[in-house]
Amino acid sequence: MSDTYHPKWFPDFTEYAWHLPCPQCHAEPRQPCHAPYKQAHHDRVNRLLTNAGHAPDTPPQYGFMHKRRSEAGSRHRSGDIGAAPWAEERVPGTRYDTIDRGDTPPTRTRGERAVLLLDQDAVDQRGRALFGADREERTAAWPYGLEQGQVRNRQTFAELAALLEHLAVGRSTIVSWADHYGLKVAQRNPCCARWLTRSSYGACPKDRWTGRPDCWNGDLYTRGWRDHPIAWVLDGRPAAITAAPGLRHQDFAATLDTLTGQDERLAWTAGGKGWYGYRTSQVVIWRRDLLGDVDTADSIRAAVQAALAAEAATG
Ligand SMILES: [Zn+2]
Ligand SMILES: [Zn+2]
Structure with missing residues (x-):
């Protein structure tokens, strides 16, 4: 998953938003918004396009998001930019975003056998x-x-x-x-x-x-x-x-x-x-x-x- 991720200083705000919960439909981080009207509109436009012999429009990478979720992504991104060093001082290849991607592996190491509490x-x-x-x-x-x-x-x-x-x-x-x-x-x-x-x-x-x-x-x-x-x-x-x-x-x-x-x-x-x-x-x-x-x-x-x-x- 992460090996296809190319580090950049600050990802697009939609990527930020994708890793945040949606304040409107309560979609969890990394789960698409429940936005049936936006989806229906997209489908309708695509039907018109294909009927007219055009290529259909591709849906956004992270699906149709509610405005409030996108805004939360933007705010998070602005915060990261504000907290990062000036552009001239940034180290190439370093990621300066603080997105919680939820991919931190479980920190706990568990023995094969449980320790029994008997007393x-x-x-x-x-x-x-x-x-x-x-x-x-x-x-x-x-x-x-x-x-x-x-x-x-x-x-x-x-x-x-x-x-x-x-x-x-x-x-x-x-x-x-x-x-x-x-x-x-x-x-x-x-x-x-x-x-x-x-x-x-x-x-x-x-x-x-x-x-x-x-x-x-x-x-x-x-x-x-x-x-x-x-x-x-x-x-x-x-x-x-x-x-x-x-x-x-x-x-x-x-x-x-x-x-x-x-x-x-x-x-x-x-x-x-x-x-x-x-x-x-x-x-x-x-x-x-x-x-x-x-x-x-x-x-x-x-x-x-x-x-x-x-x-x-x-x-
Ligand atoms: Zn419940
Ligand atoms: Zn939503």
């Missing part, structure tokens, strides 16, 4: 850092399914023992998985999976006609595959969504294919219980450009289970 105090501390504290329970504010309150509802010793094991395994698994990928829990719940296409928190824009948010799928966030969702960020950027639906893979595979097919940076996978347990399947949707390959928490869960069992046998 329950350390796990709880990590949990507090990720989810905040539950003052009443004096534990981390664990997500649904791993929260401390369930302990009070268990009647028999066997039930309690099974629950405590579930909590130990699930909590170790979730913090070990998050640390393996360098993920933190998002401060706010996103409206839908389209959140993953943004560079920071943002809700979907409202449709001009219906007044309803222009969400992917048009479904509520908590429906279907999105049971017990957790949104994850990498260095503050939306990076992954995990969920634990009580569905079989074939029930949600087509939906997730369609959903992730809308943006080439997205991928999904699904596996077994993850950290939630209770006969659910874990779903992970993530940004490939930020995280590279991602696996469900199942292998980490298996390793945690084995390690805790070994500890119990020797301790």
Whole structure:
């Protein structure tokens, strides 16, 4: 991609604009504007041209952009020119633009094997850092399914023992998985999976006609595959969504294919219980450009289970 890029001091303002979000239609950086009227006008002119035996007009390199996006590109470009050295002092072949091309490779280097967090105090501390504290329970504010309150509802010793094991395994698994990928829990719940296409928190824009948010799928966030969702960020950027639906893979595979097919940076996978347990399947949707390959928490869960069992046998 970048090997065809010829360095110049300041690219054209449309190139600047292409790497910025559109303030009007909320197109993400490097995604075309949704500008159907401009496109229709172009098509109409081209029909007239070709009917009259002329060559059609080529569309602009970055598609039809909204005026406000072009203006933002111009402003960014002017800022760069103002901040750069005088023309006589510039070094030939040097790029003086500050465009964020989004092509910085993931900085994180991840070991092949996850480091498991097993000690329950350390796990709880990590949990507090990720989810905040539950003052009443004096534990981390664990997500649904791993929260401390369930302990009070268990009647028999066997039930309690099974629950405590579930909590130990699930909590170790979730913090070990998050640390393996360098993920933190998002401060706010996103409206839908389209959140993953943004560079920071943002809700979907409202449709001009219906007044309803222009969400992917048009479904509520908590429906279907999105049971017990957790949104994850990498260095503050939306990076992954995990969920634990009580569905079989074939029930949600087509939906997730369609959903992730809308943006080439997205991928999904699904596996077994993850950290939630209770006969659910874990779903992970993530940004490939930020995280590279991602696996469900199942292998980490298996390793945690084995390690805790070994500890119990020797301790
Ligand atoms: Zn636009
Ligand atoms: Zn949405």
